[in-house]
Amino acid sequence: MAAIDTGNAHTELPAQALPTWRRAVLKVGSNLLAADGGGLTPRHAEALAAFIAASQTEGREVVLVSSGAVAAGRALLRRHASAGGGLAARQALAALGQAPMVALWQSLFARPVAQVLLTHDDLRNRRRYLNARATLRELLQLGVLPVVNENDTVSVDELKLGDNDNLAAIVAALVDADLLLIASDVAALYSADPRRDPAATPILQVETLSPAVMAMAGGSTGGMGTGGMRTKLEAAGKARSAGMATALFDGRDAATVQALARGELHGTLVRAPRARMQARKYWLLHAPASNGCIQVDAGAAAALARGRASLLPGGIAAVMGEFQRGDLVDVVDGGGRRIARGLSQYAAAEVRRLRGRHSRDIEVLLGYSHGAEVIHRDDLARLPDSCMTDPA
Ligand SMILES: Nc1ncnc2c1ncn2[C@@H]1O[C@H](COP(=O)(O)OP(=O)(O)O)[C@@H](O)[C@H]1O
């Protein structure tokens, strides 16, 4: 059992199994990085960095979503002058603090870390969403730790994501993570904010984010935090609909953080109703009508029916309709029967030029390449009747 200080109560939470994962997003809040109420300190970040490094050594991948830029900026400026309280001041503080925040993480890792700043617009615009996804995938492949934060400096009020809990959930879906880990300054979700209600009790498992559960979560009551437990549960809801569980735990407690590496959670687990891949496939199959259609030859149709195959240019016989890169398209066989749906990495006009050609010719034909596959197998779902042989 890990001894845990909730702020005003000292409790011990039993260990429960952390879902198995290969790729996770870890969100670290400002309260952990600016734990002493001033500038950034490695006090709690050290154990979290050791957990990330140990996970990487085991072949797992971690994307870090880190807050703390505003706190770092505020501490730096306090030495010279005080900043106002408006949006522009917050944006200026974030600009000041982003580099020191990333530098803090870099000081704790032997491997390089990379800064990734995202805005709401980046995540709504399909082209930029796909670019962000490709960059993050590439960074992970290179063995680099991406440190993601909201680009506060260019985010305007009404378009701000506002809190990094929700950003972390969106990033987790973006990189197809298996698990969302949220490190905060509280041991778990409690029946009420434990800072306000000493009688509040921890909730170790959440199956549904019902209105009653959501009502337990309050805002941020202390220090540098932004969204409190409310935004953490919102994030868990987003993760859940992408098929991912969320673990909430106290990042101030080194024993709790070390236990994660052993697959033990001392905190709250918000479960996901179905597996991530199933959720993704479900979304692919049930998302709004597709914009176009790709007809494949008999060889490609057989490969897709066998499962886990990507759609390559060589198997494409015809392209119907107009669609853009990243759009959802139907895949039909020679007889026009719909056999799969997926996200095309190329626009219809590009697929027409690639039709029947080898993947290695993509660069020559287009002058660039978004990858060897027209539809990557992770972005492809076979229709139920063609899934009979392999339900994965
Ligand atoms: N029901 C609840 N259970 C646990 N914590 C809660 C609850 N309601 C509100 N909180 C508050 O949420 C805070 C954590 O969120 P926040 O301050 O935004 O920190 P972070 O910087 O880690 O995002 C806790 O310190 C706690 O005061």
Ligand SMILES: N[C@@H](CCC(=O)OP(=O)(O)O)C(=O)O
């Ligand atoms: N982007 C802001 C963090 C906003 C935020 O969500 O903070 P927190 O609630 O501490 O995770 C920053 O870097 O200061």
